[in-house]
Amino acid sequence: MKPIWSLLMVAVLAVCFGGCATCQRVCVLRGPSYSQVVLTDFYGCWISEYIAEGPVMETCSGFCFRAVQRRIFQPVTLTFKYPLGRPVKVAGSHIIVTPACKPLWLQELDRQMPQPDQCRKPLGCFRK
Numbered sequence: 332m333k334p335i336w337s338l339l340m341v342a343v344l345a346v347c348f349g350g351c352a353t354c355q356r357v358c359v360l361r362g363p364s365y366s367q368v369v370l371t372d373f374y375g376c377w378i379s380e381y382i383a384e385g386p387v388m389e390t391c392s393g394f395c396f397r398a399v400q401r402r403i404f405q406p407v408t409l410t411f412k413y414p415l416g417r418p419v420k421v422a423g424s425h426i427i428v429t430p431a432c433k434p435l436w437l438q439e440l441d442r443q444m445p446q447p448d449q450c451r452k453p454l455g456c457f458r459k
Contacts, residue, residue, distance in 0.1 A: 367431035370423045379403045382434055384416055393422030400434050414440055
């Protein structure tokens with residue numbers, strides 16, 4: 332009787348962990364996801380806002396993610412853009428994480444990039 336329960340438990344664990352791996356593969360195939368991470372004070376006033384590309388991981392002391400945009404609101408509103416991403420660790424009393432869209436400036440930057448096959452074409456000045 333005992334081997335049947337242990338076999339059943341192993342099968343249940345395999346199904347659970349297999350589902351998690353499948354979900355991660357699907358997310359990677361769709362491309363990077365974006366999240367909005369907002370740091371507020373005790374009264375709910377925004378201190379800073381980040382746009383994160385990829386996963387937002389919660390740690391024991393805050394959140395870790397790769398930021399593509401940062402906006403601070405005090406004393407004046409300033410916006411910083413990181414086209415290649417910047418590793419960030421955020422800690423605070425109130426942190427709100429919500430899904431977000433890719434920033435428009437980053438979409439425009441992607442449109443201006445050459446296609447991969449254009450980089451392989453020989454340049455005119457190097458022809459003999």
